[in-house]
Amino acid sequence: MTGAAPLLKLNNGVEMPAVGLGVFQSPPEETVPAVEAALGCGYRLIDTAAAYGNEKEVGEGIRRSGVDRGDIFVTTKLWLDDYGYDSALRAFDTSLGKLGLDRLDLYLLHQPVPFAQDAWVASYKAAEKLLADGRVRAIGVSNHTAGLLNTLVEHTDVVPAVNQIELHPYFVQSELRELHDRLGIVTECWSPLGGITVYRPQGVNGGRSVMEEPVVVGLAAKYGKTPAQVVLRWHIEHGLCAIPKSVKPHRIAENFDLFDFALTSDEVAAIDALDTGRRSGPDPESIRLDSFSRR
Template sequence: MTSPAPLLKLNNGVEMPTLGLGVFQSPPEETVPAVETALKDGYRLIDTAAAYGNEKEVGEGIRRSGVDRDDIFVTTKLWLTDYGYDSALRAFDTSLAKLGLDHLDLYLLHQPVPLEPEPWVAAYKAAERLLADGRVGAIGVCNHTPGLLRTLLDRTDVVPAVNQVELHPYFIQRELRELHGELGVITQSWSPLGGINRYRTQAPNGGRSVLEEPVVTMLADQYGKTAAQVVLRWHIEHSLCAIPKSVKAHRIEENFDVFDFSLTPEEVAAIDALDTSLRSGPDPEIIRLDTFNR
């Protein structure tokens, strides 16, 4: 697979671009042009999920882009209501049909369910089956803490290739990243620009903007870049995979223009110092199968 972005090697040898387009909360009618634009701008990683309600539009955007399928890394995720072994396999087929694809590059469990572990573990075992059958290139999880990762590993056979988690300068997840390094798991950042802090105003970091922090704006001025580009470059310097979301063509292009400069270790550390150690998203330790239906 070719990609204008640097590639990260997963623990099974599969390569994944270090930067991609996320489509969380992208309305279906805006998802097609966003995906098409991103791929034409050089993106080669597209991240969606069954719960986003736009898998069909992601597939349409891929087809309209004219980019060869083998050059695109496509990720989708299994939602909690389909956890369990047989139901997970059926849900995978549904996602694949909506996308209009014959295989996936990465399949992720969208959340851990530590309070109801049997369906959670069975769903991951179904993902292991899909991997063994060659229907996915790699499998992984989302939102797993160090303890939840170890719990899952104790009951399954395949170490997740990726753990997609909330990660931005206000929540840098140092302990989790260290464990990932030990296990050979790639850390993938959702809300990499800290947007969750602005739209979840009830969260501990609610209302704050990473993009307005003096250290970020100073570096943006220094390098002739935007604040968003500086933060995305910070993710790259940490060997993270970031999946910023946008449906605006100029933002999609801007977010990908981060490969012509680099941050020094001291500059990376200065952004690290913004860490509050406070999670703005849901607490993974208390999720139940009906958590998001209440």
């Protein structure tokens, strides 16, 4: 294992690691050892959500790791069931209690809800209060398109520090990233290895695997790395934050062993060329408060 994840400066000066552990779909009983393993091999960013059902286990993994809390960047997210000003504040308290923490590093709205704008905006205003009160170090959003992001910014006071979005070589989101750059928003990437194209085979990119693309396989051979490491390094070269998910200790360690090689600009461009311009996850423009049951 070499090096440490670079730090990305948020628009309020807070620094966030560029690589973290995601725990979406990690069973609670496997989340504690996964978090402990990640922190043990150098990760300092852990990303969870109320909807994942494993906030308590994330907190336990943090405590078992022995790593100082001040060195760990912890993110969780507000779920649709709790949108609204007062309910969002209560949900934050619930999440903090499950995590066993007295402060959060980053709090995100998990989804936009364009068909319930009052509740959506009120939820973000609640996050603004949490920020003002010092209960969270930064606030942001997840799954917001450029149009939805502009709408939210027009109705609120604090520009989101982060927008966590589907982003991988099949869906590079160039236009949205350009808006992020103009607004000073850090782009954080879920499914950074393109796993969603595997577990959602009915999607537009279903049946394809980024890890099997010849350009990725070829670069892995060149650098003596795995295809996953090449793709994660691609995120780093773009200045993105990636949160790959795994519960396997060897895979967790592999996904962090990224700091002893670099891709050239031509190699980055070759991976960029895999872009289909089509998302595999849900369309954020169609989200309603009852779009999903709590996962």
